[in-house]
Amino acid sequence: MTSSLASLESALDYTFQDISLLEQAVTHRSHSARHNERLEFLGDSVLNFTVAALLFKRFARIDEGDLSRLRANLVKQASLADIAQKLSLSQYLRLGEGELKSGGFRRPSILADALEAVFGAVFLDSGFDAAHKVIARQYAPILVHVDPKTLGKDPKTLLQELLQGRRIALPVYTVVATHGAAHNQTFEVECAIPKLEVKVLAGGTSRRAAEQSAATLAIAAIEAQGPGKGTRRRPRKSAQLSLPVAVSQESST
Amino acid sequence: MTSSLASLESALDYTFQDISLLEQAVTHRSHSARHNERLEFLGDSVLNFTVAALLFKRFARIDEGDLSRLRANLVKQASLADIAQKLSLSQYLRLGEGELKSGGFRRPSILADALEAVFGAVFLDSGFDAAHKVIARQYAPILVHVDPKTLGKDPKTLLQELLQGRRIALPVYTVVATHGAAHNQTFEVECAIPKLEVKVLAGGTSRRAAEQSAATLAIAAIEAQGPGKGTRRRPRKSAQLSLPVAVSQESST
Known part of the structure; x- marks a missing residue:
């Protein structure tokens, strides 16, 4: 065998x-x-x-x-x-x-x-x-492929460091909805970074898990914006649950 | 220096x-x-x-x-x-x-x-x-002095194993009093082993800590009884808070 x-x-x-x-x-x-x-x-x-x-x-x-x-x-x-x-x-x-x-x-x-x-x-x-x-x-x-800056860090930490590196205010996490009974709940969390006009939604079986998923989406959304410093961006519009959402708005600066 | x-x-x-x-x-x-x-x-x-x-x-x-x-x-x-x-x-x-x-x-x-x-x-x-x-x-x-049977075991575990070795029912822990305000409480816990006529009281800043202290006292009380099997013991009488208490009672067997 x-x-x-x-x-x-x-x-x-x-x-x-x-x-x-x-x-x-x-x-x-x-x-x-x-x-x-x-x-x-x-x-x-x-x-x-x-x-x-x-x-x-x-x-x-x-x-x-x-x-x-x-x-x-x-x-x-x-x-x-x-x-x-x-x-x-x-x-x-x-x-x-x-x-x-x-x-x-x-x-x-x-x-x-x-x-x-x-x-x-x-x-x-x-x-x-x-x-x-x-x-x-x-x-x-x-x-060979270990990046000591990122390996093993959770998405919320990575997002925080990414924003701190650009001197941008920390993201705001908000529970926008909960579903299901007490011991079988799912959470929907919004992660907002106003300065970058990023607002994403993600779900998870705990608040923490939903926040981490939202942070992952937020990082993806920021990376999709390119290497900008948060002052000039291509205006975009999209709105979809559980996917990166970049709220369109002309930059005020 | x-x-x-x-x-x-x-x-x-x-x-x-x-x-x-x-x-x-x-x-x-x-x-x-x-x-x-x-x-x-x-x-x-x-x-x-x-x-x-x-x-x-x-x-x-x-x-x-x-x-x-x-x-x-x-x-x-x-x-x-x-x-x-x-x-x-x-x-x-x-x-x-x-x-x-x-x-x-x-x-x-x-x-x-x-x-x-x-x-x-x-x-x-x-x-x-x-x-x-x-x-x-x-x-x-x-x-040289490591005893693999006991080293690193907490008192409650040691007491439980001691009793199981003698085929005696597990000890019963009861919170008999709490003192102080919510975030600065002390607990008084009784540990009782009826079969051995052992009843001890101990205090601690958490229920768990008080239970562990009580288990330590209970082990000391059992060891003071000598190697008996819980069927014949010298009758003793004492009653003092936070010290081993062997409740006197003629053995029924």
Whole structure:
């Protein structure tokens, strides 16, 4: 059912001295008692440290808060599941019947955990330098594209920074409507930036989620205006729920 | 004002190739621009990983949840500040005027951060093996005394496990009084274990805190009863607020 671990080794560019460690790393607890959870604990920490060291070296001038934010983004479940997918890790997973039937081999949490366990297995097999090398290899193509100014920042923060950079007043978020019963509500939020004549609407299952969506739309609307400073713009007119809305108005300056 | 770094090196049993790294590690941001916060980021992660690896090796049979709990306890601020104190780290700290005057060299957060930065500096100076060795040396006397069954568990959990081990019904927590205004309240909570005739009262600034204190008192009261199984006890009588109260009653069995 599962592919030969030799091809996983070649994808990792690492050959195990004790292949049973790799076998354990791809074994979910639903499959057998010798499963990967302890290796995952170890792998999670060698991964966190390695990515910290890689970022520390690559970005010599950014502060520790930014380093933390970048790392959190690079080691989060979705990022790990992406790497796991590139390694075709799901082909090697050993899952119990129930997990197999419910598609566990596609589940991001199972993939991310197994990937961490693989890193932990490499560390156990050969020590830190080998684990560092294996992890660095997987992250090399990702690190090339990391933008320390934006990666891992939420849309509201990005919008705020964009406006501050242009010395424009902060956006105003307003809940314009709520729908549904108390524990199953959706929120409609407006994000307005009068100076740029931007007014967008977005929905979400929480006020916060709706605000973040609205901020994303607002950024898109501002970027569509081009690199202007908020004083001269092409007048535009449109009005549509949940899409960028630039309210037409001649610039007063 | 600050002691020579050579004596810190000997306390760490490590000699820096680049002593300016150690100097930076003991420099708080209030002192100068070349401060220790980036090193702290790096040191925090090499510390977390090293302690994970030490625990993984030492406790071959405990699960990843227990490993996480143990690690969290070993790397928390108070634990780091303890180690910093044994190293007399405060003597080497470079603080700005304000921090100096307000006693910053005694503050656990500043000590813990500087210690992490020192570990990060060792890693930068010589790589992982050196950092592992320095950290392992500081933790060796601590790891000897780690009890994986109890370390880092809160009193309510410990009490619950103690009772489950004796097949006794769980304790009942009751708020018996609150004092003070809404945002400055104190709570008085009773913890009762009828089967053991234990009834204790404790106060706290939150319900949770009061419950934890009450659990601590309940454990003390049970331990004072000796290793009995809850069926035969010396009858005792006492009644005092915020102290163990064993309600006297002849055992019915």
